[in-house]
Amino acid sequence: MELDKAITERRSIRSYTSKDVPQKLIDEALELASWAPSAGNLQSRDFIVIRNQQTKDDLVVAALGQEFIAQAPVVIVAIANLERVAHYADRGKELYAIQDSAAAVQNLMLALHARGLGTVWVGAFDEKEARRVLGLPAHAKPVAILPIGYPAEHPEPRMHLPPEEYIHLEEW
């Protein structure tokens, strides 16, 4: 799929068919995620791939009742790896690891869309509860929950800010 098309036709998908998601497509998308740039090429991000129904159900609770998470055949949780970025001290933990994981998630979402799969970036969850469910050590910060499946909905594009609201010339 063309890049521009992948970017503009991707939607946030919160409803999935029961069709199974081949692991091969997940592996390909995660490999493409790993091509995103990262501070010092430290790649301070991890991904947990979940198919176990109980874990998905527990993630719904962590995500304050977002039921569609449990309906996705696969759920990926993106992690900022604060140990791998430790070289950069506070800036690494508070900025770079968040950015590195986010850039990788964006690649992942585009790669899934190009393979006919839908997902949505869930950021609203209780971090402590997600840590408990996934057995995360202190240096593994969960930053996004991504339910993945074949789309059972086809939403219209969301409103975009007009360029003059987010683009500035030469200075603020």
Added chain:
Amino acid sequence: MELDKAITERRSIRSYTSKDVPQKLIDEALELASWAPSAGNLQSRDFIVIRNQQTKDDLVVAALGQEFIAQAPVVIVAIANLERVAHYADRGKELYAIQDSAAAVQNLMLALHARGLGTVWVGAFDEKEARRVLGLPAHAKPVAILPIGYPAEHPEPRMHLPPEEYIHLEEW
């Protein structure tokens, strides 16, 4: 350009030819950046497009001497807009706005690459100095400096972590 190719053939480019960069390509890439998902669709990110040489020179100082910034025909500074994300309080400012801007930067970098342009994600800079140079208010947090030009170098791909180091099955 195909998505997978854009993702895997993009490189961090720190050397640029003197060839001018058409504003049309910058505008297209920024429009594609705006398609990245964001928390509550608040699009808590801004971009400053810089062609003024003095500003670029000042950004080199803010970026601790990374001279290649001043050699790029265009520099874009990505901003996390903490005012636009205020609805989400601390989680919005410390996580969502950083992620939303990072996801948009990733789209931007891929879109530039697909148009024959090179860039690099510069994260190492003095935030206070960058704020001064660009006249940023308190709610505008600079999160990345992106020098942009036609590539004068063609680097090999960087090392990637093997999948078993960053992919976990079912739990950590």
